[in-house]
Amino acid sequence: MHIPDGFLDPVTAGVTYLVSIAYAVYAFRRLRAEKGRVELVTPLAAGIFAAQMLNWPLPGGTSLHFVGGALSGILLGPWLGFLPMFLVLLVQCLLFHDGGITALGANLLNMAIIDVLVGYAVYKLAPQRYKVFGAFLGGWLGITLAGLACGVEIGVSSQLPYGLAVTVPVMAGWHAALGVVEGAITSAVVSYISRRAPHLVEGGGREAA
Amino acid sequence: MKLRKAYLVVALLLAASPLFLVLSDMVGYHEPLDLAAELLGLKDLSEEVNWTPFFDYTVPGLPPALGYAVAGAIGVAAVVLLGEALRRVLK
Numbered sequence: 023m024h025i026p027d028g029f030l031d032p033v034t035a036g037v038t039y040l041v042s043i044a045y046a047v048y049a050f051r052r053l054r055a056e057k058g059r060v061e062l063v064t065p066l067a068a069g070i071f072a073a074q075m076l077n078w079p080l081p082g083g084t085s086l087h088f089v090g091g092a093l094s095g096i097l098l099g100p101w102l103g104f105l106p107m108f109l110v111l112l113v114q115c116l117l118f119h120d121g122g123i124t125a126l127g128a129n130l131l132n133m134a135i136i137d138v139l140v141g142y143a144v145y146k147l148a149p150q151r152y153k154v155f156g157a158f159l160g161g162w163l164g165i166t167l168a169g170l171a172c173g174v175e176i177g178v179s180s181q182l183p184y185g186l187a188v189t190v191p192v193m194a195g196w197h198a199a200l201g202v203v204e205g206a207i208t209s210a211v212v213s214y215i216s217r218r219a220p221h222l223v224e225g226g227g228r229e230a231a
Numbered sequence: 232m233k234l235r236k237a238y239l240v241v242a243l244l245l246a247a248s249p250l251f252l253v254l255s256d257m258v259g260y261h262e263p264l265d266l267a268a269e270l271l272g273l274k275d276l277s278e279e280v281n282w283t284p285f286f287d288y289t290v291p292g293l294p295p296a297l298g299y300a301v302a303g304a305i306g307v308a309a310v311v312l313l314g315e316a317l318r319r320v321l322k
Binding site: 023024025026027028029050053054058060061062063064065066067068069071072073075076077078079080081082083084085086105106109110112113114116117118119120122123169172173176177179180182185188189192193195196197200 | 234237238240241244245247248251252254255257258259260261262263264266267268270271272273274275276277280281282283285286287288299302303305306307309310311313314315317318321322
């Protein structure tokens with residue numbers, strides 16, 4: 023769901039840049055004050071970057087790759103969890119032109135903010151007995167809402183009067199369907215890590231219970 | 232340590248990436264965003280405004296499958312460099 027250059031109108035591009043910059047500034051301030059587990063940012067970012075390269079070869083062709091924002095939020099929380107996604111999206115944009123430079127704000131908003139926050143919140147709210155399902159639900163809902171937001175951004179950018187009516191159902195519907203795979207991967211990784219190293223899970227690992 | 236294990240996973244994912252490139256090309260991989268953009272007639276300007284030699288995970292002079300994995304390794308290296316710089320700022 024990396025929006026390329028050419029899809030967003032200047033207003034949408036500008037507004038999403040401002041929102042993402044504001045979130046980044048706030049996250050950096052909190053992290054400087056709180057001293058989080060910054061050493062986990064780089065390995066998680068490297069893992070998410072590599073996982074994003076594996077496009078799922080689903081029959082029919084309409085498919086996705088793992089995004090990982092929810093995973094980042096579950097493992098590192100809403101502020102630190104922004105950073106791996108920020109690194110991934112920045113490198114993808116600058117080195118590989120995967121995601122446009124004009125759309126970097128929107129791509130950060132969708133995948134480094136919305137996906138991260140939704141994943142974190144859903145996992146955090148899940149009862150202790152259902153954390154594995156909570157991770158699945160967080161991964162699924164995170165990518166679905168990120169897809170929905172992406173649909174809204176390109177829909178309002180369109181010159182067509184019915185832009186939103188076209189993009190929102192397509193984006194939300196497909197991401198809700200394909201997001202099951204994202205949920206499954208998120209849940210598998212979180213349950214592995216919470217068994218092997220529960221202290222690494224921010225959004226309510228066993229130690230937080 | 233645990234973090235070293237994470238990089239082993241990264242290496243495995245990169246090693247598998249050419250296979251995924253070939254398979255996803257075979258099924259005609261496209262994302263929901265491409266479908267939505269097509270319905271709206273939005274135009275992707277990436278190629279026209281491109282600035283990078285590694286456009287779309289290719290490496291000049293290498294065949295696509297190999298280039299994809301090499302591009303992945305370059306990307307991971309860039310992520311690690313930036314991540315370590317960020318860590319110093321936040322420590």
